[in-house]
Amino acid sequence: xxxxxxxxxxxxxxxxxxxxxxxxxxxxxxxxxxxxxxxxxxxxxxxxxxxxxxxxxxxxxxxxxxxxxxxxxxxxxxxxxxxxxxxxxxxxxxxxxxxxxxxxxxxxxxxxxxxxxxxxxxxxxxxxxxxxxxxxxxxxxxxxxxxxxxxxxxxxxxxxxxxxxxxxxxxxxxxxxxxxxxxxxxxxxxxxxxxxxxxxxxxxxxxxxxxxxxxxxxxxxxxxxxxxxxxxxxxxxxxxxxxxxxxxxxxxxxxxxxxxxxxxxxxxxxxxxxxxxxxxxxxxxxxxxxxxxxxxxxxxxxxxxxxxx
Amino acid sequence: xxxxxxxxxxxxxxxxxxxxxxxxxxxxxxxxxxxxxxxxxxxxxxxxxxxxxxxxxxxxxxxxxxxxxxxxxxxxxxxxxxxxxxxxxxxxxxxxxxxxxxxxxxxxxxxxxxxxxxxxxxxxxxxxxxxxxxxxxxxxxxxxxxxxxxxxxxxxxxxxxxxxxxxxxxxxxxxxxxxxxxxxxxxxxxxxxxxxxxxxxxxxxxxxxxxxxxxxxxxxxxxxxxxxxxxxxxxxxxxxxxxxxxxxxxxxxxxxxxxxxxxxxxxxxxxxxxxxxxxxxxxxxxxxxxxxxxxxxxxxxxxxxxxxxxxxxxxxxxxxxxxxxxxxxxxx
Amino acid sequence: xxxxxxxxxxxxxxxxxxxxxxxxxxxxxxxxxxxxxxxxxxxxxxxxxxxxxxxxxxxxxxxxxxxxxxxxxxxxxxxxxxxxxxxxxxxxxxxxxxxxxxxxxxxxxxxxxxxxxxxxxxxxxxxxxxxxxxxxxxxxxxxxxxxxxxxxxxxxxxxxxxxxxxxxxxxxxxxxxxxxxxxxxxxxxxxxxxxxxxxxxxxxxxxxxxxxxxxxxxxxxxxxxxxxxxxxxxxxxxxxxxxxxxxxxxxxxxxxxxxxxxxxxxxxxxxxxxxxxxx
Numbered sequence: 001x002x003x004x005x006x007x008x009x010x011x012x013x014x015x016x017x018x019x020x021x022x023x024x025x026x027x028x029x030x031x032x033x034x035x036x037x038x039x040x041x042x043x044x045x046x047x048x049x050x051x052x053x054x055x056x057x058x059x060x061x062x063x064x065x066x067x068x069x070x071x072x073x074x075x076x077x078x079x080x081x082x083x084x085x086x087x088x089x090x091x092x093x094x095x096x097x098x099x100x101x102x103x104x105x106x107x108x109x110x111x112x113x114x115x116x117x118x119x120x121x122x123x124x125x126x127x128x129x130x131x132x133x134x135x136x137x138x139x140x141x142x143x144x145x146x147x148x149x150x151x152x153x154x155x156x157x158x159x160x161x162x163x164x165x166x167x168x169x170x171x172x173x174x175x176x177x178x179x180x181x182x183x184x185x186x187x188x189x190x191x192x193x194x195x196x197x198x199x200x201x202x203x204x205x206x207x208x209x210x211x212x213x214x215x216x217x218x219x220x221x222x223x224x225x226x227x228x229x230x231x232x233x234x235x236x237x238x239x240x241x242x243x244x245x246x247x248x249x250x251x252x253x254x255x256x257x258x259x260x261x262x263x264x265x266x267x268x269x270x271x272x273x274x275x276x277x278x279x280x281x282x283x284x285x286x287x288x289x290x291x292x293x294x295x296x297x298x299x300x301x302x303x304x305x306x307x308x309x
Numbered sequence: 310x311x312x313x314x315x316x317x318x319x320x321x322x323x324x325x326x327x328x329x330x331x332x333x334x335x336x337x338x339x340x341x342x343x344x345x346x347x348x349x350x351x352x353x354x355x356x357x358x359x360x361x362x363x364x365x366x367x368x369x370x371x372x373x374x375x376x377x378x379x380x381x382x383x384x385x386x387x388x389x390x391x392x393x394x395x396x397x398x399x400x401x402x403x404x405x406x407x408x409x410x411x412x413x414x415x416x417x418x419x420x421x422x423x424x425x426x427x428x429x430x431x432x433x434x435x436x437x438x439x440x441x442x443x444x445x446x447x448x449x450x451x452x453x454x455x456x457x458x459x460x461x462x463x464x465x466x467x468x469x470x471x472x473x474x475x476x477x478x479x480x481x482x483x484x485x486x487x488x489x490x491x492x493x494x495x496x497x498x499x500x501x502x503x504x505x506x507x508x509x510x511x512x513x514x515x516x517x518x519x520x521x522x523x524x525x526x527x528x529x530x531x532x533x534x535x536x537x538x539x540x541x542x543x544x545x546x547x548x549x550x551x552x553x554x555x556x557x558x559x560x561x562x563x564x565x566x567x568x569x570x571x572x573x574x575x576x577x578x579x580x581x582x583x584x585x586x587x588x589x590x591x592x593x594x595x596x597x598x599x600x601x602x603x604x605x606x607x608x609x610x611x612x613x614x615x616x617x618x619x620x621x622x623x624x625x626x627x628x629x630x631x632x633x634x635x636x637x638x639x640x641x
Numbered sequence: 642x643x644x645x646x647x648x649x650x651x652x653x654x655x656x657x658x659x660x661x662x663x664x665x666x667x668x669x670x671x672x673x674x675x676x677x678x679x680x681x682x683x684x685x686x687x688x689x690x691x692x693x694x695x696x697x698x699x700x701x702x703x704x705x706x707x708x709x710x711x712x713x714x715x716x717x718x719x720x721x722x723x724x725x726x727x728x729x730x731x732x733x734x735x736x737x738x739x740x741x742x743x744x745x746x747x748x749x750x751x752x753x754x755x756x757x758x759x760x761x762x763x764x765x766x767x768x769x770x771x772x773x774x775x776x777x778x779x780x781x782x783x784x785x786x787x788x789x790x791x792x793x794x795x796x797x798x799x800x801x802x803x804x805x806x807x808x809x810x811x812x813x814x815x816x817x818x819x820x821x822x823x824x825x826x827x828x829x830x831x832x833x834x835x836x837x838x839x840x841x842x843x844x845x846x847x848x849x850x851x852x853x854x855x856x857x858x859x860x861x862x863x864x865x866x867x868x869x870x871x872x873x874x875x876x877x878x879x880x881x882x883x884x885x886x887x888x889x890x891x892x893x894x895x896x897x898x899x900x901x902x903x904x905x906x907x908x909x910x911x912x913x914x915x916x917x918x919x920x
Contacts (some may be wrong), residue, residue: 012743012745012824014823014824014825015739015743015745017735017825018735018736018738018739018828019735019736019739019740019751021728021732021735021736022732022733022735022736022755022795022799023736023751023755025728025732025788025791025792025795026755026758026792026795026796028788028792029763029770029773029788029789029791029792030758030763030766030792030793031757031758032769032773033766033767033768033769033770033773034761034763034765034766034769035769036766036768036769036772036773037765037766037767037768037769039769040768040769040772092662095658096658096659096662099655099658099659100659102655105652105655105656106656107656107659110663111659111662111663112911113904113907113911114663114666114667115659115662115663115666116907116910116911117666117667117670117900117903118666118669118670119849120849120853120899120900120903121670121853121896121899122852122853122855122871122874122895122899123853123855124853124855124871124874124875124878124895125874125892125895125896128878128888128892129669129670129673129892130669132673132885132888132889133669133672137685138684138685138688138885139685139688140672140688140689143688143689144689174665174666174669177666182911192392192394194390194391194392194394195394195395195396195397197359197361197381197388197390197394198388198390198394198395198396198455199396200360200361200380200381200382201359201361201381201382201386201387201388201408202382202407202408202411202455202459203380203381203382203383203408203411203412204382204407204408204411205380205382206651208411212407212411213396216398217397217398227760231760231762235762235764235765237764237855237856238853238854238855238856241855242855242875245879258764261767265767265768266860275768275771275772278767278768279768279769282764282765282766282767282768283765285765286761286765289760289761289762289765290761293760293761305398307397307398307441
């Protein structure tokens, strides 16, 4: 009898108690709605009734002339937005981190703190501040360009279809460059000083040292930054909404998937909101992000070696 | 011509002076060991020789040329680090070849040197592996190989054995000694372990609190220590120091090494009681509380049966007793 | 840096680049704050010069304080952020402890399930979240925002805290068990105090996106009584877009509290990032 009791472990209720609150909130507010959204994308509202329509919404989004034009426009804009971050934000972040990680560089704490400031500001502040600075009404940008003799280059960038999206991309880079900078900085600090000293003894100094020793060792950090940038960009909304409004003007030139989703879901001006089409767009965003994350996890991360120092 | 010459080297970190004027000349082909307790400045001195650190004052000359402002790679040195400091992303071969490649050596020459070094250190089977796939001892051999490939005028070793376990340490010590013979290169070796210093060195430099206490061949330091510090630092177990006044001597302190105390159950100079006995097999350490000289350690070769509480006599070998003045200097 | 290793030219170049970038990072903030204290004329005539005795004017701030319902918005933001933060930290630490401490069937799977939310943004479920909030009558309540932000913050919090909980010595917990402490007491008395430093890091990471979020306040709680500062500022700025004094003053007021908090906690934040908490 006693032996039997000892064999069977009592149910450890405390494990459930510790896990329950977090798992419940996470499941109820995040996972169920996520699948709910995927499910909604398979339905359509007919006479106030939800009717199962299979993949018809996706067909509409990709096939209907009007929808498809908006969707591809938003997807392409979003891709361009991501490209800007990859080719501008991350190299600048790596450069700044490389400079900051130099041992015994003076004022490095000050630089670090200052460069990270834009990252903590809300999109609303960032969007409006830049809108004001770039506004032709207020002379800040032209005056600054005048100082370096480039005044003729000024144009109301946010108001021109050709420039608006790139400008917003650069504003977003300005805001977020602190994150790659910090992560790379941390990765660089984790490289033991003796390895760099060995490189000095081997005559690998300056830029060669960065290129041949440090860069290969921080590739995993660059991989993480890339996937974070990808997820962040394909989920972006706030900055565009703050600076250009839900219509993502001029003439949808700055429309990305986030703003497209918002307009579709809630409607705007003459357009009526459509939760099912909204859910369809959200689902496509979900699959895009999922594909990116999977690509990273299975194809990229496994090839990036992590080094134990 | 000296392979290395240091003149009045001083180094301060802020207010703290860690090196207080070091002079040293190392002859070609010599194996010199810097030894001292932690914080004595021995690693800093090595790093100044390497060019990884600037001297606050003084002059470093390698093979007759002043090198104070010459970058490490141009000094003709190679360094082996305590933590090996191998490039984790490169294979053993590339670890050894990277420096040569950077300096633009022809590929055939690089291959030849790697071949020689890897044969010497029996690294051939591992040339394609990365450091993570090697054991600690193998990594240390790669680090040594990386130094050998550079064919430096001066090898610098910074506590290279301290991350290895005891058995491996003995093997690698042997390998370094053989390497020195084969290459007949000049080597500077930093350690806090006096056994390594005694077994490897042609000459030992004993450092303490930023100063040189004594420079000399291992047995010279053992037999004729310049002062109390060196006498206490070299030799294990440590030399017994006895207050001169207790023995009626004019010297402030009298030093007797444990192995120079003869022990007898019946007669001798100093009568005492056995406090504790350590039986090591090859020898026995006795801790004896003597009436005249206080607590002493005696080292007896072979086995010696002694029980705590037993009465015993200890007699110092007068020819091998050291005497020190009030400043700790040896009286001759 | 050794003289033999570094050249003054290289150091100077590094400082030059960093100074230029620091200016780029701070300039927009400075220019907004500076001009918010100037009269309308001065804002336009000489936007780059600091306010002087002549041009000093607080009219923008007067407009903002008279028009906006900002104290209420501010209060809403604080309530939402603090409550969500508390939930994320306490429940997150509890779940992290369960995952790190106990071996049970499905442990790894549970960890993976909870980590999913780090990569997949909660925004993608917005359509169904709104439906759910409508159904449960939580639209236009702060509770809705608290729930959403808690769910958003938990995955990363659990992930980071699990790593740290694993590092706590088993001896300590076993000593507690031998002394007869219950598992709850072991967690709250012994483990939780040791988790304080990583929790501070998690707090900063969780707080910034909550405070700055525009999407969910706009969708779940746009009513006047439940507006957050970020949403309030957005609407105010849109409304007063031609009143430059008011806009600049509103922006400055929005920047200041965040800046003050940042300067207090920046060391914590930077230490958190550089300690590898997010790797």
